[in-house]
Amino acid sequence: xQSVTQLDSHVSVSEGTPVLLRCNYSSSYSPSLFWxxxxxxKGLQLLLKxxxxxxxxxxxxxxxxxxxxxxxxxxxxxPSAHMSDAAEYFCVVSGTSASSYKLIFGSGTxxxxxx
Amino acid sequence: xxxxxxxxxxLIKTRGQQVTLRCxxxxxxxxxxxxxxxxxxxxxxxxxxxxxxxxxxxxxxDRFSGHQFPNYSSELNVNxxxxxxxxxxxxASSLLAGNxxxxxxGTRLTVL
Numbered sequence: 001x002q003s004v005t006q007l008d009s010h011v012s013v014s015e016g017t018p019v020l021l022r023c024n025y026s027s028s029y030s031p032s033l034f035w036x037x038x039x040x041x042k043g044l045q046l047l048l049k050x051x052x053x054x055x056x057x058x059x060x061x062x063x064x065x066x067x068x069x070x071x072x073x074x075x076x077x078x079p080s081a082h083m084s085d086a087a088e089y090f091c092v093v094s095g096t097s098a099s100s101y102k103l104i105f106g107s108g109t110x111x112x113x114x115x
Numbered sequence: 116x117x118x119x120x121x122x123x124x125x126l127i128k129t130r131g132q133q134v135t136l137r138c139x140x141x142x143x144x145x146x147x148x149x150x151x152x153x154x155x156x157x158x159x160x161x162x163x164x165x166x167x168x169x170x171x172x173x174x175x176x177d178r179f180s181g182h183q184f185p186n187y188s189s190e191l192n193v194n195x196x197x198x199x200x201x202x203x204x205x206x207a208s209s210l211l212a213g214n215x216x217x218x219x220x221g222t223r224l225t226v227l
Contacts, residue, residue: 036218043119044158044205044218090157102148102171103207103216105157 002027004093006106014114019078021109023091026072033074034092034103035065044090050074061085086113117142119208119219127225128196136191136222140208146170147189148216149181152203164189165211193224201226 007022025033035047048059055067065076074091091106120139128134140147146165150158160173164183183189187208193200203223207216 043220044207046215046217049215101146102160102163102173103150103158104160105150107157108155 002029002031002093002104004091004104004106006089006091006109008109009107010110010112012112012114013081015083016080019076019081019085019111021076021089021091021111023074023076023106024072025074025091025093027093032094033065033067034094035059035063035074035076036090036092036105038088038090038108040087047076047089081111081113083113083115086111119206119217121204121206121219121222123222124220125223125225127227129227130196130198132196132226133192133194134196134224136193136204136206136224138189138191138206138208138219140187140189140206141217144208144210144217145187146209146211146214147183147187148207148209149189149191150205150207151175152205152221154202158205161191196226198226200224 004025013019033050036044037047038044047063048057050057050067058064063078065074067074088108088110090108093104119141122137148163149161152158161175162172162181163170167183178194180192203221205221206219209216
């Protein structure tokens with residue numbers, strides 16, 4: 001079965017320090033991978049996506065993620081956290097078979113940013 | 116250019132009732148997917164519509180049904196509501212099934 005595991009339910013960082021949100025996936029196909037962010041009472045916004053091009057993917061708001069096939073990981077990073085980054089982050093896998101287009105979400109990581 | 120819109124924003128129903136949620140896709144998009152997000156969890160795929168047909172379905176009972184109209188808008192219907200159906204229901208649209216999905220703000224359903 002295809003799935004995605006977010007290794008931390010909560011991550012707390014100080015403003016200005018680096019952010020690391022961890023994600024592992026399992027798929028027997030060549031998946032597409034995404035990170036979405038959800039601010040309170042708002043919809044999901046796409047941060048970045050990997051679709052078998054460059055393994056280092058740059059997204060919006062200074063976020064980036066590296067696809068590592070050998071480790072089946074797709075961790076999200078940002079060099080310096082901002083207060084506005086506080087939100088719920090979801091690692092997502094799609095295209096887990098030739099005819100499957102549904103998005104499979106991880107359980108989410110809540111990012112807290114301390115002043 | 117309007118993004119994905121959903122109505123209503125909030126809804127309160129009682130057990131056993133039926134509910135209809137509506138979604139208008141982003142301009143130019145032809146595919147609509149529905150997701151259920153329970154409190155504290157990630158969204159779960161319900162089904163996807165393309166060319167007015169259900170293209171793919173997740174692990175949800177037949178109480179959950181949908182429809183896509185010729186203008187690509189979509190409805191999600193849930194019959195015989197259970198307390199466990201309380202959740203945020205998200206609609207996402209895309210141009211063709213395999214492309215990036217854009218999400219609406221969701222409909223918060225509370226079942227009492």
